[in-house]
Amino acid sequence: MTMKDKNILLCVTGSIAAYKSIDLYRRLVKEGANVEVIISEGGSNFVPPFVFESFGESVYTDDAFKYPLAHISLSKFADLILIAPATFNTINKIASGIADSLITLVVSASSDTPKLVVPSMNSSMYSNKILQDNIKKLEEYNFYSMKPAEGGLACGDIGEGKFPEIEDIMFEIERVFAKKVLSGKRVLVTAGGTREYLDPVRFLSNGSSGRMGIALANEAIKAGAIATLISLNIEKSCHYINKGIRNIECRDFSELRQALGKEFKKTDILIMAAAVSDFSFKTKSSKKIKKTGLKKSLEIIPNEDLLKMLSKEKRKNQLLMGFAAEDAGILENGIKKLKEKSLDYIFINDISRNIIGKDENEGILIKKTKKGILKKIFERQAKKMLASKLISEIGEKT
Numbered sequence: 582m583t584m585k586d587k588n589i590l591l592c593v594t595g596s597i598a599a600y601k602s603i604d605l606y607r608r609l610v611k612e613g614a615n616v617e618v619i620i621s622e623g624g625s626n627f628v629p630p631f632v633f634e635s636f637g638e639s640v641y642t643d644d645a646f647k648y649p650l651a652h653i654s655l656s657k658f659a660d661l662i663l664i665a666p667a668t669f670n671t672i673n674k675i676a677s678g679i680a681d682s683l684i685t686l687v688v689s690a691s692s693d694t695p696k697l698v699v700p701s702m703n704s705s706m707y708s709n710k711i712l713q714d715n716i717k718k719l720e721e722y723n724f725y726s727m728k729p730a731e732g733g734l735a736c737g738d739i740g741e742g743k744f745p746e747i748e749d750i751m752f753e754i755e756r757v758f759a760k761k762v763l764s765g766k767r768v769l770v771t772a773g774g775t776r777e778y779l780d781p782v783r784f785l786s787n788g789s790s791g792r793m794g795i796a797l798a799n800e801a802i803k804a805g806a807i808a809t810l811i812s813l814n815i816e817k818s819c820h821y822i823n824k825g826i827r828n829i830e831c832r833d834f835s836e837l838r839q840a841l842g843k844e845f846k847k848t849d850i851l852i853m854a855a856a857v858s859d860f861s862f863k864t865k866s867s868k869k870i871k872k873t874g875l876k877k878s879l880e881i882i883p884n885e886d887l888l889k890m891l892s893k894e895k896r897k898n899q900l901l902m903g904f905a906a907e908d909a910g911i912l913e914n915g916i917k918k919l920k921e922k923s924l925d926y927i928f929i930n931d932i933s934r935n936i937i938g939k940d941e942n943e944g945i946l947i948k949k950t951k952k953g954i955l956k957k958i959f960e961r962q963a964k965k966m967l968a969s970k971l972i973s974e975i976g977e978k979t
């Protein structure tokens with residue numbers, strides 16, 4: 582999913598958060614969107630049109646009479662009407678069918694265009710029943726709306742009403758545009774790498790960052806799924822994980838095994854993107870082992886293959902997807918693993934191509950179909966993009 586060539590009409594209304602719409606505007610442009618801007622009279626008190634004009638944007642002021650027929654041309658232009666920030670006044674006016682400004686006029690002329698409302702105001706205004714009823718009403722009319730963020734507000738109060746993070750708004754926009762190929766499906770994704778502890782500080786692990794699994798969980802949400810992520814030793818501050826994803830944190834193989842045992846039966850699709858250790862230490866010390874106490878060789882025991890174990894319990898309509906890390910005999914090994922683990926899909930990463938821990942990935946998807954085993958090559962691309970394509974592939978089969 583990309584913003585490239587999407588036409589976005591950004592409507593900025595008079596919340597103190599209006600200045601944040603500049604960052605939103607710049608991010609949309611950076612992602613390749615064509616943006617037109619309308620600023621309401623209230624909005625221009627906080628962010629003068631001149632600011633947008635400095636970025637080369639010609640801004641419409643919110644005057645119903647200044648630009649003849651602009652409400653029609655803008656409604657034809659827009660793939661999405663984004664009202665961000667949206668004030669108490671604007672939301673209530675739209676819900677009441679009032680069309681007395683350019684913003685409300687465009688909305689009135691755009692019944693079929695997706696509309697995303699991003700409320701931002703004091704928390705007591707946000708919780709006001711009039712507003713809440715009107716947000717519900719707009720949702721019934723197929724408007725999309727975001728919940729504001731919680732935190733310190735401009736007036737000093739603390740509560741729900743803050744303009745959401747730009748990253749969250751971008752996610753919602755992409756969600757609006759995404760095909761709902763996994764609507765209502767429960768998707769379970771594992772991401773990161775297990776750590777097999779020898780003692781409280783030493784462990785056996787791998788270099789998996791969890792990026793691919795996180796991207797898959799995010800894309801599953803956009804595609805309409807209910808997503809759960811089992812994250813293994815992921816540096817959460819380094820990644821965007823959508824707030825709609827339920828996150829279960831595990832550290833080692835046995836915690837992962839336990840979490841999967843509990844979650845798998847509730848799931849429709851399991852995507853095992855995690856790098857799971859094939860071994861654990863035979864003995865694990867609860868206290869840090871002194872270096873003088875370390876043996877020259879450490880005894881390891883094999884871990885059970887979790888995918889193999891789960892595929893035996895698999896219901897007929899459950900889908901299983903594995904990932905494989907290979908540096909030789911890629912296709913043969915991938916097909917062998919698909920068969921041995923009874924998977925519907927396996928994505929094979931060619932680790933000789935320097936992909937571990939990177940933002941990009943490439944590889945071959947092998948899928949079991951009625952026509953036999955098929956393969957599809959994915960060129961090197963951002964993990965987010967690849968995840969979106971893999972989710973579409975899975976969506977075809979559900």
Ligand code: CTP
Nearest residue numbers: 853855857859884885886887888903904905906
């Ligand atoms: N996997 C698993 N249980 C394990 C090891 C791996 O379920 N004990 C899953 C991984 O999450 C991945 C897939 O199996 O989806 C393939 O993992 P990979 O490590 O490439 O394959 P292995 O079967 O462990 O084989 P090898 O390491 O020998 O290549």
